[in-house]
Amino acid sequence: MSQPTTAVRPRTFGILVAALVAALLFVLLAPPASAAPPRIPSASTAQTELNQLRVAAEGTMSGYSRDLFPHWRSSGGCTTRQTVLKRDGNNVVVNSSCQPTSGTWYSQFDGVTLTSASQVDIDHFVPLAEAWRSGARTWTTTERREFANDLYWPQLIAVSASSNRSKGDQDPANWQPRAAYRCTYARIWIRVKHRWDLTVDSAEKSALQGMLNTC
Template sequence: MPPHTPRWTVALLTAAALSLSACEGVSIAVGPSPSAGATSGATSGSSSTSSGEASASSSGEGSGAAAGDAEAQLDKLVVAKAGSMKGYSRDKFPHWRSTGKNCDVRDSVLKRDGTKVKFSGCNVVAGTWKSLYDGKQLTAPTQVDIDHMVPLANAWRSGASAWTTARRRDFANDLDDPQLVAVSASSNRSKGDQDPSTWKPSDTGAWCEYARDWIAVKTHWKLTVTTAEKSALADMLEKCS
């Protein structure tokens, strides 16, 4: 894959293939793609194992726009003060969306981003994942959280409060952009709903990718950034050189 090919575009094909094959109990190789995670319980049924490997790159290569493109996108984002949290609820961002036959978006992301993933039906019951935020190797789906790159509450404060529930559902289940990322539960809890001005991945090698992906999501969904957030993102993009 070329050095600046967005990882999540490659993941679209593998995720679609995985959803079909896993639900039919067929083994399939998983290619590199963006990160994600959360807990998933095992169900009865024969297990299927992926023979390929996927890992989250912390180098910043192959994810998000190239540094110059990301800088250009950042310059075009509307700068505004953070909006009110009045009326906010995670329930206004329904997730995880069903992907058929007891599969959901969470399952799809775990399958897409894991290495040597094993399934029981559509549920992921084993595998390994690399946490983008802190570089930890996670060896069970119960250790993985699926984080929203741009947190739901941050999206609410930067424009999503005016959206319909249907649009917020699309945002919360977005597999087309680098919005869903597999990380350790501890790093996800540490991040909460903070933006890059107040929280950054402890693995500084991930800063380039993190900034690119954050900018890509805010650009696609036409969300605003604060002055401090924009400044922090610009600083993080310096890690791309």
């Protein structure tokens, strides 16, 4: 497997540094729960970023394994999954192992309120397999680990297990959330692909444009 070079993806170093700094600040500052992932761009910014994405046919799935994207890592006594459960939930109470014992979670994908952490999946907005097809197959393991545990960009969100399984590894050309969330969904998808220097295929780009047009 060939490894990426700085010349091919100039944003990679900055992305990794920002992600590491953000993870440290998250642990130290312990921000309150929020209803959405961080750093969602405005519709106008998302349009600019969409226009900048490189359009290319999806790559092969040859060699893909979720194990090539190590997750969920631990930081400050909590795994990435537990951190997102605390961040995206309401009135979340955790035990000494950082596992939520009570709280509620509103799943933006399908508009369902969940009352147990066992009903919640942590979704990779851009699925790991989709990232692989869009450029991550040439990344190093370190880069894939940062992507799979990215708390700085809006790559992770707590949603219902059923909606996450329905989505699978599909891009917006083949799966979209409830209509009321499609504008936000497109803005987040675009932001992640832009910041991680991933490609889009033509059908995916058309679907994202249609979703942005609803904003």
